[in-house]
Amino acid sequence: MTPIQIAIVGVGKIVRDQHLPAISKNADYRLIAAASRHGTVDGIDNFKSIEAMLEAVPAIDAVSLCMPPQYRYEAAHLALQAGKHVFLEKPPGATLSEVADLEALAAAKGVSLFASWHSRYAPAVEAAKAFLASTAIRNVKVIWKEDVRHWHPHQEWIWAAGGLGVFDPGINALSIVTHILPRPIFITSATLEFPENRDAPIAATIAFSDAGKLSVSAEFDWRQTGKQSWDIVAETDAGEMVLSEGGAKLAVDGKLVHEEPEQEYPMLYRRFAELIKAGKSDVDLAPLRHVADAFMLGRRKFVDVFYD
Template structure:
């Protein structure tokens, strides 16, 4: 058996506890050896307040998985890469495209260091089969409806509605990560409408008008306000039938008939992929979903709605 990858988890919040820690514990390729957080702690391993303290401790570490909010993540990732560590980034991979490009260059300049910009929704059970089915189809149009209650999925996380927190694009980018993966062709934004709560720095709702190639319209309806019903659905109409992904990509339907899908789970699949990249000394950084979000902020028509409180 190959030697296990000594991993430190950075940022011990809701996503780390709900998804990362169970996935790491179930993967024999990794050994969790440390946690880094200003507030959260993980029992059974050394805990550090910041990445510098971890590096200075001399504790043997091969890789870090960063689960911090995107603003400020670049500095942590750059320090880790400079220390010779492999780096896995929770989505979105950073606060700006420029800083992630800089991390890519830094990783490429090193000796076998891996940088993995993750998109967990691409590993939902129905996504691979959806991509395969669409590969030889002509796309007529596609629609995304991604509507969820921010208070349920991000309780008390004020940072998400601050500048750089992405607001509704934090879940919306999951949908964009799926469509950029399954649709056969290049996706381009044509216009956007962004709704900001009064006094907040990030949108609580957004509508996107995109185009696949030069002909097929692709729309997106993102909203953080619904308490019920909530939906994480993608519909693609083709010349030979209609495909639907529901429940965030977990379930696949072709012409109204549900298809059998297989998978090990989104986060277990991410860590399996990270182990492959580390073993090969390669990186994986697809920034197309993030580029669409950046374009939405560039092109978006902004309106203001009522103040929002958690």
């Protein structure tokens, strides 16, 4: 089969660390162009805007959009309108409504739209899902705490309205939880901590439930120093399950039962190729919907100013 001629939009750290290596190692793709205001990719045509790229390189089959979510709708709309398949880096957009509009446009144009959630492809996530399906769940606790200065240094967009703040990493946890739990959950209460000088939260505590009154709690914090925490703990009739290191390891009652090398982005691009070949889309908005609900229901608490 002829390789999918793919282009990247928004050449930043995540593209260099994850997207470019994943594409280069997948025979389903051939990277032929990139568009970015500041970055470039060696060995291919580079442009300052997606408009210029789409006009100059009509052979593009698919576009991977990796710019901040506040700017993604317009680029995705342009690509879909031009008949290109579109891969959306997480979160898929700044609002639920704009992503729903993109999904409808993709269907009308007969192209694939993929709202990617990379943490769902962490090595032990499927094993955790299978374990929880095999037993009764008593409660679930999510502890997702990291150092924003380490992971997002000097990225002002992430603190702006629509940048999600601590929900940028927190949505990774939500993408896993919504995938591994057997029933849908919903938010019952939340407290969002906003630095006095920022328009996005630096921490959040959230309570969830489901139709069966399951208790699920989440603690997100961007002020963690030292060891970072990306854990989901479930008390079950079969013992305590700990999905740790962002989904990399699974333990039950302290015994490691699943661990594999990380392959999140290679698996995302395999999934995107499958969707294109099958003529389908994959746009699950559950994680983003929970973030929107947290902003809707959450009590706002102001905390000390925060400087990068």
